[in-house]
Amino acid sequence: MTSVPIRKRAAIALVGYGVLALFGLAYSLLKRSNHALTTTQQLILSGVAVAPLVLALLWEHLKGVKVGQVEITWNEVTPPLEFELSSQIQDLEASVTVALSEAIRAAVGNNQLKLLAINLRSAPYWWSTRLYLLAALAEEYTYIERLVVVEQDAARVFVGMAAPAGMRKALAKRFPDLERVFRQLQQSVFNWPDFASQAENIINQWSNQPLFASDAQGAAALVPEKAVRQLTTSANLKEWLPRALEAESRQWSGEKPSLSLYAKILSCTVPYVPLLNGQRLEKVVNRGELAAKLASSVVS
Numbered sequence: 501m502t503s504v505p506i507r508k509r510a511a512i513a514l515v516g517y518g519v520l521a522l523f524g525l526a527y528s529l530l531k532r533s534n535h536a537l538t539t540t541q542q543l544i545l546s547g548v549a550v551a552p553l554v555l556a557l558l559w560e561h562l563k564g565v566k567v568g569q570v571e572i573t574w575n576e577v578t579p580p581l582e583f584e585l586s587s588q589i590q591d592l593e594a595s596v597t598v599a600l601s602e603a604i605r606a607a608v609g610n611n612q613l614k615l616l617a618i619n620l621r622s623a624p625y626w627w628s629t630r631l632y633l634l635a636a637l638a639e640e641y642t643y644i645e646r647l648v649v650v651e652q653d654a655a656r657v658f659v660g661m662a663a664p665a666g667m668r669k670a671l672a673k674r675f676p677d678l679e680r681v682f683r684q685l686q687q688s689v690f691n692w693p694d695f696a697s698q699a700e701n702i703i704n705q706w707s708n709q710p711l712f713a714s715d716a717q718g719a720a721a722l723v724p725e726k727a728v729r730q731l732t733t734s735a736n737l738k739e740w741l742p743r744a745l746e747a748e749s750r751q752w753s754g755e756k757p758s759l760s761l762y763a764k765i766l767s768c769t770v771p772y773v774p775l776l777n778g779q780r781l782e783k784v785v786n787r788g789e790l791a792a793k794l795a796s797s798v799v800s
Contacts, residue, residue, distance in 0.1 A: 572757060572797070577790045578783045579614040581648060582607070586618045589637075590630045592707050596700050604703075608696040611643045615772070615784055620651040620659065624731035628740075631732060632671040632678045633706055638664035640686070641699045646772050649745075650781050651734050658749060658774055658781040659734045666744035674740050677728070681711050749774040752782060766791055 585607050588600040596604075607613055616638060620626055638644040647667055649659040662670075672679035685705050689698040710722035730736070738745060750764050752775035765773045765785050775783045 572762075572790065572793050574757065574783060574785075576793060577786050579612075579786060581615050581617045581784065582613055583617045583619065586616055586634055586647075589634050589703065590626055592703065594707065596704050600703070601700060604699050605696045607642050607644070608694075608699060609642075613643060614645045614786070615648050616642075616644050616646075617648045617650060619653065619656070620649065620732060620734060620737070622652050624733055626732040627725075627729035628671065628675060628732055629678060629706075629711065629725050629729045631737075632668065632675060633682070633703070635662075635664045635668035635671060636679075636682050637699055637702065639668055641695045646746075646784075648772075648774070648781070648784060649734070649737065655779075656781045657779045658776055659737065660741075660745040660747045661770075661772065661774070661784075662741055662744040662746060667741060670741045670744045675728075677711060681706070681709070685709075746770045746772075749776050751776055751778075753777055754782070762790065762794060766794075 585603040588603050592600060618626065635647060638647065644664055646661045647664055648661040650656045651659055685702045689701045692698045692701060707725065711725050711728050748768050748770050750768065750773055752761065754777065765787060768787060771787055773785045773787050774781055775785060
């Protein structure tokens with residue numbers, strides 16, 4: 501049996517202690533944060549934070565493992581894309597419809613719903629006012645983590661994605677009156693019995709209540725929503741969200757998951773990685789979930 505040199509053993513131990521130190525640092529930061537996480541959730545997120553480093557250290561050995569032994573099904577790491585809520589909000593003309601009410605209630609309180617898709621379509625269709633409303637509602641009343649923007653209808657050409665808070669902040673900076681109106685409406689429904697009812701009432705008022713606009717002299721005036729909206733294209737969305745819009749992606753032509761593809765996904769810097777076939781969005785991978793499952797497979 502070949503003995504391992506003392507220096508090599510020391511280097512391995514040093515790296516191991518380094519991983520433990522990073523784990524401890526991540527756990528400490530989570531403990532000090534204001535997020536209401538349980539101890540178990542904090543430990544899991546700390547493990548996810550160091551998982552890419554563990555994979556990098558073990559990568560040479562991992563390549564020697566049969567793919568079938570560490571294969572992860574897409575369903576385990578690709579949250580479904582929900583389109584219904586966004587399209588119902590954009591299409592709303594008067595009071596909340598039954599379909600929209602059902603979509604709201606399906607989204608509010610559903611901690612499994614992480615991705616909401618927005619299709620800009622082939623011709624200008626989305627209003628800037630409704631984009632802001634959707635982002636604000638997603639941030640305030642749901643567990644949605646990314647708004648995924650595509651265009652050209654069924655072609656689903658990927659434009660980018662943004663956290664609801666990031667999109668809302670950027671749009672509020674561009675259209676400050678929208679944030680003011682939303683806050684006022686939110687105050688008016690504060691005592692409503694549940695979040696779904698609050699969200700419904702905000703949408704009702706938003707589509708019927710005049711919004712603020714500035715005239716040529718800079719004075720604020722109340723005007724209908726259609727008078728302040730801007731029809732949205734991918735070009736002006738990128739202009740409005742210069743830092744909030746995440747465009748990083750990886751190519752995938754439908755082949756079976758492999759270690760090579762896993763490595764490409766893990767090399768991304770965004771938490772959710774779009775898989776594109778050309779320009780078409782096929783799936784969105786939860787990078788942290790993938791790293792955790794790969795690390796678990798290696799340990800097993």
